[in-house]
Amino acid sequence: MYEQVVPDPLEFARGRKSLEGDIALLRLERLQDLLAATDGTVHFKLTGFVNEGAAPGLRCEVQGLLKVLCQRCLEPMDYRLQVDSSLMLANDEQALDDEDPEAPDYIPVQRDMAVAALVEDEILLALPMAPHHAEDVCRGRPAADTGKLHPFAALARLKTHKD
DSSP states (O other): OOOOEESOHHHHHHTTOEEEEEEEGGGOTTTGGGOSBOOSEEEEEEEEEEOTTSOEEEEEEEEEEEEEEOTTTOOEEEEEEEEEEEEEEESSHHHHTOOOTTSOEEEEOOSSEEHHHHHHHHHHHHSOSSOOOOTTTOSSOOGGGSOOOOTTHHHHHHHHHHO
């Protein structure tokens, strides 16, 4: 895995430090099951900041081109990855448990924070659950276009005949 670590994320954020580089997709083990191919890299930039309330945070930007499987036709397709997230650093569990949808995203402060793991987390959160080609490009057809009668269509006809 990419070996870069941030020894003290709070100091990194308060010092408004920045770190950037490339990570090979082959090194992101949790991501591999979601990819059609693991060749290539993603480019990341991690920047520390302090918000208006003097709370430290990290801005994580990730770009790259991933090969994923289209969930309609099961053929490989390119997915342009563009992540730009702001993560506030939390010292206590209370901030992590905040269920307010308007609240910023928090991550726990930990010594020697692995940059690759943070980047991989952000990629996993950004990927669509079911990536697919545009309909005019995809070789797979939606189920409604197959010409086969849907198994519940007969029930719908029974219901209309009863009325």
